[in-house]
Amino acid sequence: MTVSALEAAGLTRMDDGEIRSFLSNRRVGVLGLPTDDGPYMIPLSFGYDENRTLYFTFVGGPSSRKQTLAEQADTACVLAYAVESLFHWESVRLNGTIDAVPESEWDDLAAVLDSAWRPELFETAIEAGDIAVYRFHVDEQEGVRHAGLPPGFEPE
Structure with a gap:
């Protein structure tokens, strides 16, 4: 079923402002990086600068698979979503490019990087x-959402 067909059931497309x-x-x-065997999917936290750029902190050093694949990738995908119920959810799919940020620029990005959610375990790993x-x-970006009950299920 296409997104257009689902619009009749209450699905709406998000505009640029709603996606931001x-x-x-x-x-x-979830970050998807290309491999020969299909995408390598990585759950992650991100900072967003509201200017069509996300920032990730990878822990693990240059021998980590995600860092190696990120260095090799021409393109990557990110999926962010929120699910509150069967009839109330949002999803944004992003396609783009990924590159390493030189350490000399990290201080300039402190506010964006600090806004990323991280479990305490990762904070400890980052420090050490x-x-x-x-x-x-x-x-490229595309967002869809469904908020409310589908037609025919409204309370009487």
């Missing part, structure tokens, strides 16, 4: 470990 607002209020998603910061430039 959604990404500003979400701090987790080898980290890298990556920038994801959004080239």
